[in-house]
Amino acid sequence: MSSDLKPSLAVWKFASCDGCQLTLLDCEDELLAVADQLEIAYFPEASSAMAAGPYDLSLVEGSITTPHDVERIQAVRRDSKFLVTIGACATSGGIQALRNFGDVEELMSIVYASPAFVSTLETSTPISDHVQVDFELRGCPIDRSQLLEVIGAYLAGRQPVIASHSVCMECKLKGNPCVMVANGTPCLGPVTHAGCGALCPTFNRGCYGCFGPAETANTDAMIAALNANGMGDDEVERLFHTFNAWSRPFRSAPVPVAPPIRKTR
Amino acid sequence: MEGLNTVGLVEVLTLDGLDDVVRVLRDQGRKVIGPIVRDGVITHDEFDSVSELPHGWTEDQDGGRYRLVPTGTDEVFGFSSPSTSWKRYLYPERTLLIRARRDNGTVEVVQPQPDAPAVAFFGIRSCDLVALGILDRVFLDREATDPTYAARRSDVFIVAAACNRPGKTCFCASMDTGPTPRSGFDLSVRELHGDGRHEFLVEAGSERGTELLATIASRRATTADLDTAQALHGRAAASMGRRMDPQDPPLAALDPDHPRWDDVANRCLACGNCTMVCPTCFCNATEDSTNLTGTEAERWRVWDSCFSIDFSHLHGGSVRSTVKSRYRQWLLHKLVTWHDQFDVSGCVGCGRCITWCPVGIDLTAEITALATPQQSAGRKGVPS
Numbered sequence A: 001m002s003s004d005l006k007p008s009l010a011v012w013k014f015a016s017c018d019g020c021q022l023t024l025l026d027c028e029d030e031l032l033a034v035a036d037q038l039e040i041a042y043f044p045e046a047s048s049a050m051a052a053g054p055y056d057l058s059l060v061e062g063s064i065t066t067p068h069d070v071e072r073i074q075a076v077r078r079d080s081k082f083l084v085t086i087g088a089c090a091t092s093g094g095i096q097a098l099r100n101f102g103d104v105e106e107l108m109s110i111v112y113a114s115p116a117f118v119s120t121l122e123t124s125t126p127i128s129d130h131v132q133v134d135f136e137l138r139g140c141p142i143d144r145s146q147l148l149e150v151i152g153a154y155l156a157g158r159q160p161v162i163a164s165h166s167v168c169m170e171c172k173l174k175g176n177p178c179v180m181v182a183n184g185t186p187c188l189g190p191v192t193h194a195g196c197g198a199l200c201p202t203f204n205r206g207c208y209g210c211f212g213p214a215e216t217a218n219t220d221a222m223i224a225a226l227n228a229n230g231m232g233d234d235e236v237e238r239l240f241h242t243f244n245a246w247s248r249p250f251r252s253a254p255v256p257v258a259p260p261i262r263k264t265r
Numbered sequence B: 001m002e003g004l005n006t007v008g009l010v011e012v013l014t015l016d017g018l019d020d021v022v023r024v025l026r027d028q029g030r031k032v033i034g035p036i037v038r039d040g041v042i043t044h045d046e047f048d049s050v051s052e053l054p055h056g057w058t059e060d061q062d063g064g065r066y067r068l069v070p071t072g073t074d075e076v077f078g079f080s081s082p083s084t085s086w087k088r089y090l091y092p093e094r095t096l097l098i099r100a101r102r103d104n105g106t107v108e109v110v111q112p113q114p115d116a117p118a119v120a121f122f123g124i125r126s127c128d129l130v131a132l133g134i135l136d137r138v139f140l141d142r143e144a145t146d147p148t149y150a151a152r153r154s155d156v157f158i159v160a161a162a163c164n165r166p167g168k169t170c171f172c173a174s175m176d177t178g179p180t181p182r183s184g185f186d187l188s189v190r191e192l193h194g195d196g197r198h199e200f201l202v203e204a205g206s207e208r209g210t211e212l213l214a215t216i217a218s219r220r221a222t223t224a225d226l227d228t229a230q231a232l233h234g235r236a237a238a239s240m241g242r243r244m245d246p247q248d249p250p251l252a253a254l255d256p257d258h259p260r261w262d263d264v265a266n267r268c269l270a271c272g273n274c275t276m277v278c279p280t281c282f283c284n285a286t287e288d289s290t291n292l293t294g295t296e297a298e299r300w301r302v303w304d305s306c307f308s309i310d311f312s313h314l315h316g317g318s319v320r321s322t323v324k325s326r327y328r329q330w331l332l333h334k335l336v337t338w339h340d341q342f343d344v345s346g347c348v349g350c351g352r353c354i355t356w357c358p359v360g361i362d363l364t365a366e367i368t369a370l371a372t373p374q375q376s377a378g379r380k381g382v383p384s
């Protein structure tokens, strides 16, 4: 295929840690195949070449946290034929969405020496709150093979094979004994979206919910089970309020309260 | 006498004799798979000698709870159903169905030969043995035979083991599927333990079982041995923690508007653990994948569950979008419509779905409540 016929790829960053973009760079062997199939038109993290849009496929990392972001995401959408969000920040607001539960003014006064210079929104919100998203890839960070699956599916013009059921199903496909049942270890697997291959339960740890809520997550029943395993409301809240705190099913678990940020000297 | 197949040889072996059985099976080139302790549970894996079996371990199983507990004895089979069922050895979690390659405009499709290692199942319980019979009906005794299952199933050597210590979630006695294996084995072992003795009453259930047993140093079983085994069977059958009516209620008796459906839907996480651990659940999804350059494609069969949304996704969406409809599908298929489809219940009473449900939902309790007529509360205020 001659290079000007290749679909173009753009990778965008909003409020995020860059971990998901790094997952793309981490693809090593497959990265060459990706570069062979797609023209990498805009990817500041990887290259200084910044071709103008429109782009065929945009991967968007990060959440919307500033007035500037609000405008920029509209421009990204206008310039993208197919827009895929990558990671927990872009799909649910990320860890930075803990601000949504508190008072941003107060938080800024704690964190910054001169808060007057900071222009920020009261909330950190997912991309889908602002523009239409064609596919959301979950994870904090995303899984390498899932990213390649999404790109491969895009190139082949088919649906990506990305399950939206629970982590428990992956856990059982691996033959793991359940850590909740066998050890009483709190595990968010039953309400968490698959994708990690049940990484933590495979190492005898409870699931932290990195991939956000599974389809039809029954958080009320999950909270009752965590309580029955001896977890108090504070602990339950800390468990749910991490990378996907602002996703709807996790948001109100168990009660919305200010994040545990303490003033330091 | 319960479970004794008088056609075959019945012998009494020592622990060393039992180890000889394992050795002979291994010498036949078989992978011998049996119960072992790992990650705080009794599961299955390949093992070399009976010393690796869960000597002195039993488990405390209840709804959503499993803990290993020492028996304080040297019993080898002092536990009940292991955490995993045996279906994965015959019907693997993931199976490659076809592989296709595109080259210069031609597409070559290859169907891989099913990989069928020679294995022996050692210590399979009566409930799980009955479950294999059910999977046989599903995968073999139909118009289409499943090639992977058929290849893996054809030559499995089965050493069954009776349960002396059923768990709190066991109910094979009421389902008439245990605790002593009745048929479908090459050898069946009953551990004779107590009063200072530790021996194994071994019965052959096939010609190759008889041949193998004849090569092991043993003594002929006496009436006293058979009486001991029978007494152990009676004690085990009387100590099941759960029970269920094997005459599962007819579909018409299960009111679709019974308030219990909403009640269980509120508790159910739709996580799928129950179907994954069930020895008879066989549903799967077909996954197609392609490589980045579009030159290779693969089709895989992967275990799926009626608790996932995609499972009932037809054009336009899932026909079972609520957890209530998914729990209902599972319970009704398992206990009611399975009879119409396969002429047998889909439940063998192993209790795994109760133990391994993270919130301890118990089908024996659900079906009892659902079969008890109650005024429907309708959909009032309950998300379904």
Ligand code: SF4
Residues within 6 Å of the ligand: A167, A168, A169, A171, A172, A176, A177, A178, A179, A180, A181, A187, A188, A189, A190, A198, A201, A206, A207, B271, B273, B358
């Ligand atoms: S360990 Fe966690 S992910 Fe695995 S089955 Fe149990 S609850 Fe589900």
Ligand code: SF4
Residues within 6 Å of the ligand: B267, B268, B269, B270, B271, B272, B273, B274, B275, B307, B356, B357, B358, B359, B360, B361
């Ligand atoms: S019954 Fe239990 S194991 Fe099954 S899907 Fe519901 S919560 Fe999960």
Ligand code: SF4
Residues within 6 Å of the ligand: B274, B277, B278, B279, B280, B281, B334, B346, B347, B348, B349, B350, B351, B352, B353, B354, B363
């Ligand atoms: S339905 Fe439950 S008790 Fe019955 S066979 Fe399946 S896992 Fe065992």
